[in-house]
Amino acid sequence: MKRILVIDDAATVRLYHRGILESAGFEVSEAVNGLEALERLAEGPFDLYLVDINMPKLDGYGFLRELRAKDIPQGPAIMVSTEAEDNDQRRAYASGANIYLIKPVKPARLLAHVLTLLGESHS
Amino acid sequence: MPIDVSDSVLVARELLSVEDAESVLDWLIQHPHGQIDLADCNHVHAANFQVLMAARPKIAAWPQRETLADWLRAALIQEDTIHVQDDSGS
Amino acid sequence: MNPLLNQFLTEGRDFLEAIGAKLLELERAPEQGALIDDLFRLVHTLKGNSGLFDIPEMTRVLHAAEDLMDAVRDGRVAFSRELADQLLEAMDFVSLLIDEIAEASTDGQPPSTSHHAKDAVRLGAALRELMPEHPQTPAVSDAPDAASVSAGTESGSRPETDDLLDNLPESVRHDIQDRLAAGEPLCWLRYRPEEECFFKGEDPFFQIAQLPEPLWRRLGAREDWPPLPELDAYRCVLEFELILSVEAETLVEHFRYVPDQVEIRSLSAAMPDPAASASSSESQSESEPSSWAGLSPEARESICLTLEAQREILVLSDNPSWLGGRLRAVGATLAALLTSLGRDPAATGLETALEAALATDSGTYLLRWLDHQTWPASKPAAPEPIAETVREAIMAPTATDSSPATKTADEPVKFGRRADDQLATVRTLKVDQTKIDRLMNLIGEMVVAKNALPYLAARAEERYGVRELAREIKTQYSVINRIAEEMQDAIMQVRMLPVSFVFQRFPRLVRDVAHKLGKDVRLVMEGESTEADKNIIEALADPLIHLVRNSLDHGLESPEQRRAAGKPPEGRLTISARQESDRVLIEITDDGRGIDPDVIRRKAYEKKIIDETTLERLSDQEAINLIFAAGFSTAEQVTDLSGRGVGMDVVRNAIARVHGSIDLRSRVGEGTHLRLSLPLSMAVTNVMIIESAGQRFGVPMDAVAETVRVARRDIRVIKKRLTTVLRGRLVPLVALNDLLALDTPQIANDDDELAVLVVRIEKEYLGIIVDDCRETIDIILKPLAGFLGDLTGYSGSALLGDGSVLLILNPRELL
Incomplete structure (x- = not known):
């Protein structure tokens, strides 16, 4: 089963994402900040990362930079933000995100992106 | 004062603003057979539209301003009024 | 309740509490950047959470608060008391909404909070007022949805537009046909203003009146009109439908601030024009493999966005240490995208391109590879592009497509089962208080039932003369007694609450009251984690608040008075709690003016609480204790703060009701010290x-x-x-x-x-x-x-x- 790591300090958001992803049959792990997410990598790399930006301890950018510097299989990363600003998007891409979405992401949209990034068929 | 009322007619002038909607509604509640004179009215805020649509009062005079009159007729005349503008030059 | 909503409410309350605490902390130390960061993050996250639900009033206020905090963070706005006041008021509003939602939500959906729309607008505006340049229009939260105008598949929009034309009166239809044949661009528009739009200063009719004369129009309502007296003139239920002779782009631009409230369809594409439809399907088959035609709008969007994003990543010219990983992630993303489209990445040369990119530390090779591939177009290749918002495209169900993926997407996501699954990881249980009370009652009965055993033993011995049995009963009794006591203790532990339950409101209370009285007060709290039985803690709330108000009102002096008395201008109020054997001690100390025993004596005598002989005999301490006598109040005048008709006697009785006592010491000019002693549990x-x-x-x-x-x-x-x-x-x-x-x-x-x-x-x-x-x-x-x-x-x-x-x-x- 494809494994997805959801990284967000808001439990509500984690629950929201978990609900959507699990209903599509993916295995979901959670981390409450970038630091904890890095620790979770000890379990092995994930197939996809869903990363919030603003988090205590280590934010989303920081996590992605650390992740991309590691010599492990590099799964795609979705950066989820509440900012629709160009600057943040560029920063997300530079840090290692593969797509930048604005919260709240409607279930159908999120799922489509996840399917694309996990190589799952859309039909 | 854009609204003048008598016992049977409410005369609206220039602009019926969002605040006026409440007054128009109150007047129509108290005067179920009251008529509305919109001849000198240029624009009515959408809130007034709602009040007029819900109350369907008799219109004593339609606005002189055609665009407003057209919309009011479309809104207030029961049958689906089709207003075909043959040549508006738009 | 829907677990997601529940989670939101619980987390929301935590956030609000933290926001309140941080604001107060900031007021004391406004220069602390870390605090401001924390505060911003809290508001930001809370706003994000609220966006998951349909609570525009809450989101609006939080959005404004977030923007304001962002400005504070960037140093564009200085943190001030006024700003803190405004933010606190905004958070109170959010708190009110949360309470309302928690109360009213039955089917898992938050109830409409639209009746607060006015307040939300006012609060939002007040917050933005504090910013140096408040933007004319707040950014639409789902801006990208609205901004990237793309389109649905043809199969999705065509049947509907056909229906639409069928419903038109014959004359209008002919007119439209003629105009279309003459090459005039025609659009059908439906505008459903949101219910609260009047409160946002919008006039939907004005919007409509600004448009050119329509060819056809209909003005309706989303629901039947109620009898006039029940009509809410300010809840907009209007619905405008028009056919106009304008380009779709013009309409999109015209309604750019309310993209989610309009539907726009270009009629040119919808008319049975053989030439147009032929060329459209042709161009599509030219550029895209047929298998892509069935992609859902979401899938199409995700593929296009993903491709676009990878391009943007690849053209970045920075050269960070993690570049290799970043390139490999792009490679993995592109490979997944191909697989998702049913193509074999290995056959496309992607891997070679990635290797070349890694070897040259540059995205160039991958970019070149990207350019050589054929991808689904973001917009169907029709000669007359149909302008629709993405939102609209997503909503339009594709008539032919009933694939599982679309189904999953359309069905409401079910959270219920997942929440059950999560139970395994939960370490804290939230239990309804009535359940604990029931346990409490049961253990009470158990203690009583247990107490019957010694009677039984006595009877066995005295009445029936079976001493042996009596002894056995006593042995059993001691076992049951021990277990019952432990159970009692365990249940007691469950009922324990930290005093912070009451203490947490003091920072705000002290701040507000002190401001009102024009006093500078520094609040120090200690031992907030000290625990006591829930009943005790709850019984403590009102008396403590009263005592704290008293200290602020009568005890602490104004900065001028303090300076004159040679004290620091800032008064100090300490509230501490600690456990001592089986009692909880709570102390409230201020360094204010103290209580003058002579003043008390005189007042007590004037109020006939004591007679002349007592007056002379009373020690200073005894005099001070008269403050607790019924009907005694030292305040020269009743203020709206502490003088609410509640005297210290009421406070003392409330404390006594839970078997507590209160002790008061005071020295003139030095301050007052109150000590409450309460049992840990009253069970x-x-x-x-x-x-x-x-x-x-x-x-x-x-x-x-x-x-x-x-x-x-x-x-x-x-x-x-x-x-x-x-x-x-x-x-x-x-x-x-x-x-x-x-x-x-x-x-x-x-x-x-x-x-x-x-x-x-x-x-x-x-x-x-x-x-x-x-x-x-x-x-x-x-x-x-x-x-x-x-x-x-x-x-x-x-x-x-x-x-x-x-x-x-x-x-x-x-x-």
């Missing part, structure tokens, strides 16, 4: 059983000083009161039967001695004459329910081992 009470008028009553042992037998002849009447001398001290006596209004004389024993229960009330001794004093027992005190609850003089009732009910007297209230 088990040791009472003495007494008899009077043939009934049994319990008296809490903590009130009982001693029990004595007093010969009737030693009782004198002094100043019409019964008194006796005990150990050289004059003790007033009252008969319990008199107190209870029972018309029966107390019964003396054979030696004509009366049983007297000496109780101590605030250092005064009083003898209560009863018929007999019996054993002491442990009971679980239950408050009197129903109409009995109004009876004063009783603190509650308890079940006894023999099943009878014992009423527990409250000596303080009896007198």
Whole structure:
């Protein structure tokens, strides 16, 4: 089963994402900040990362930079933000995100992106 | 004062603003057979539209301003009024 | 309740509390960047959470708060008291919404909070007012949805547009056909303004009136009109439908601030024009493999966005240390995208391109590879592009497509089962209080039932003469007794609450009151994690608030007065809690003006609380304690803060009701120190059983000083009161039967001695004459329910081992 790591300090958001992803049959792990997410990598790399930006301890950018510097299989990363600003998007891409979405992401949209990034068929 | 009322007619002038909607509604509640004179009215805020649509009062005079009159007729005349503008030059 | 909503509410409350705390902290130390960051993050996250639900009022206010905090963070706006006030008010509003949602939500959906729209607008504007350049229009939260105008598949929009034309009157249809044939661009528009739009200063009709003359129009309502008196003129239910002769782009631009409220369809593409439709399908088949035609709008969007994003990543010219990983992630993303489209990445040369990119530390090779691939177009390749918002495209169901992926997407996501699955990881349980109360009652009954065993043992021995059995019963009893006590203790632990439950409101309270009074006060709180029984903590809330208000109002001086007295201008108020054996001690200390015993003496005398002789005899401490006397208030004038008709006597009684005591020390000019001592738990009470008028009553042992037998002849009447001398001290006596209004004389024993229960009330001794004093027992005190609850003089009732009910007297209230 494809494994997805959801990284967000808001439990509500984690629950929201978990609900959507699990209903599509993916295995979901959670981390409450970038630091904890890095620790979770000890379990092995994930197939996809869903990363919030603003988090205590280590934010989303920081996590992605650390992740991309590691010599492990590099799964795609979705950066989820509440900012629709160009600057943040560029920063997300530079840090290692593969797509930048604005919260709240409607279930159908999120799922489509996840399917694309996990190589799952859309039909 | 854009609204003048008598016992049977409410005369609206220039602009019926969002605040006026409440007054128009109150007047129509108290005067179920009251008529509305919109001849000198240029624009009515959408809130007034709602009040007029819900109350369907008799219109004593339609606005002189055609665009407003057209919309009011479309809104207030029961049958689906089709207003075909043959040549508006738009 | 929907677990997601539930989670949101719980987390929301936590956030609000944290936001409040941080704001107060910031006010004290406005230069702390870390605090501002924290605060921004909290508001930001809360706003994000609220966006998951349809609570535009909350989101609006939080959005404004977030923007403001962002400005503070960037140094564009200085943190000020005014700003804190405004933010606190905004958070109060959010808190109100959360409470309302928690209360009203039944089917898992938050109720409409649209009746707060006005407040939300006002608060949002007030917050933005504080920013240097408040933007004209707040950014639409789902801007990208609206901004990237793309389109649905043809199969999705065409049948609907056809239907639309079918419904038009014949004359209009002909007119439209003719115009289309002449190449005129025509659009159908439906505009459904949101219900709260009037409160946002919008006039949908103005929007519509600005458009050119329509070819056809319909003005309707989303629901039937109610009778006039019930009409809400300010809830917009209007619905405009028009056909116009304009380009779709013009309409999109015209309605750019309300993209989610309009539907726009270009009629050119929808008309049965053989030439146009042929060319459209042709161009599509030219550029895209047929298998892509069935992609859902979401899938199409995700593929296009993903491709676009990878391009943007690849053209980045920075060269960070993690570039390799970033390139490999792009490679993995592109490979997944191909697989998702049913193509084999290996056959496309992607891997080679990635290797070349890694070798050259540049995205160039991958970019080149991207350019050589064929991808689904973001917009169907029709000659006349249909302008629709993405949102609209997503909503339009594709008639032919019933694939599983689309289904999953369309069905509401079910969270319920997932929440169950998560239980395994939950470490904290939230339990309804009634369940704990039930456990409490059960253990109470258990203690009582257990108490029947010694009776049974005694009976076995005395009545039936089976000593052996009596011993066994006693052994069993001690086992059950131990377990019952442990259970009791365990349940007690569950009921323990930290005093922070009450303390947490003090920072805000102190701040607000101090501001109002123009005083500078520094609040210090200690020992917030000290725990006590829930009932105690709850009973503590009001008295403590009153005491704190008192300190602020009467105790602490204004900065000028303090300076004049040679004190630092900022007053200090300390509230601390700690546990000492089986008591919780709460101390409230201020360094204010203190209480002047002479002033108290004079007032007490003026109010006829004491007579002249007492006036002279009273020590300073005794004088200060007069503050607790009923009807005493030292305030020169009643302020709206502490003078709410509640005196210190009420505070003391409230504390006494939970078997607590209060001690007050004060020095003129130096400050006042209040000490509350409370039991850790009030569940088990040791009472003495007494008899009077043939009934049994319990008296809490903590009130009982001693029990004595007093010969009737030693009782004198002094100043019409019964008194006796005990150990050289004059003790007033009252008969319990008199107190209870029972018309029966107390019964003396054979030696004509009366049983007297000496109780101590605030250092005064009083003898209560009863018929007999019996054993002491442990009971679980239950408050009197129903109409009995109004009876004063009783603190509650308890079940006894023999099943009878014992009423527990409250000596303080009896007198």
